[in-house]
Amino acid sequence: MLDSEVPQEGNSTLGGHRKAMYARGADGKLHIVQSAGWEVEEIVTKQAVDDLLRLTEEARQRVLAGQTSPLEYHMYRVRMDVPLLAQASGIWQWRIRRHFRPAIFARLSPALLATYADAMGLSVEQLKKVD
């Protein structure tokens, strides 16, 4: 890649940041060139972000329909899945899945709620409801 070919088409996922790339200059040597973004990167990053947004929104709808608890919604909102939440909270995966049942979630002890809230960087109040 020549330094004149470094993509500068912008990438909304970079939030205005520019990243460092290595490209060949006129002297044939590679050097750092700042890139405002490449559409290819934007496509694959957006793909991953959009998939998490979709899971979050689907969970939100199910919370409103009484089919799951806010725990599942917040888990996706902070870009986690069940295995990761289990590692972050120290609670077994099957137990987390059980806590997705609204009736069981409603009866959780304050201590358990605090453990979940802490693992996801939320307050207990936030954890109990969906936005």
Place this chain on the structure above:
Amino acid sequence: MEFQHSQASHCESGVMSAMLRHHGLPLSEPMTFGLSSALSFAYLPIIKINGLPLVAYRMPPKAIIKGLQKPLGLKMRFETFGNPAAGVTRLNELLDQGKLVGLQTSVFWLPYLPEDLRFHFNAHNVLAFGREASGDYRLSDPVAETVVTCPPADLQRARFAKGALAPKGLLYYPVGTPQTPDWQKVLPAAITKTTRIMLDAPLPIIGVRGIRWLAKAIEKLDTGADAAHSKMFIGQVVRMQEEIGTGGGGFRFIYASFLQEAADLLGRPALGELAEQLIDIGDEWREFALATARMIRDRDPLYPPKLADKLRAIADREQAFFRDLRRAA
């Protein structure tokens, strides 16, 4: 000495380059990357990230920090903490002594990074070089354009995030002063090690064989009912190649830059010619990324065998390249 920030393309090589420069040994980012034999390829179907297999274009985290110790006669001190409060106290203590401290962090909890790039990736390296009067940490994140600040609560979360590659509060700093190495000795050794990883790994998922193994997995992807999952799979490969601070082309350009430096230091123009070949290979990786992105967006029909063929062509070229490199070293 006042700390100097400079932007790098990859966090770990950038951290080590800045740290060594601060301690009086100016090594470029590509030199820290190449000297620690960090270039690689691995397709790890057993390790899942959000349900998708891990694809890596470099050696595992900490390979650069550890790999520089031997060639530079450098001793790095690593400290992890069972208890976050102890980790915070220790970091503050080192900063009060005026030390420059490397930290392993989770990208998700660093508020200064762009929202869309904050995933739960636990092996991001940053340097801490002081504190503001407000208590916020002054950080040099190699992938950022300028120095940044980070509130203590966020940094603590980032250092003690759980999950795969959990940092456990890891901090590191050099003890003693790094020395300019004997280039005639350390450069050929580092290059030879990389050719061994790429050509002779005992597992078929590492090195050139790993690229072919990935090609096989991509070829088998479903284009019917499960097309959405197939697109996530190929998208993940490209994210690892381009998005995660690789300098482009899955670290191939950064390694080519290292070879150019090595050619000058050793007075061996053959390495410079090989660098040219590797730049071409990096461009082919970028073409693969472009073809993949077009299929994800349905600009081209989703046809995984075409991507698999492209990967096999790259594997053939890399095999020939690393054989030539082995002879040249």
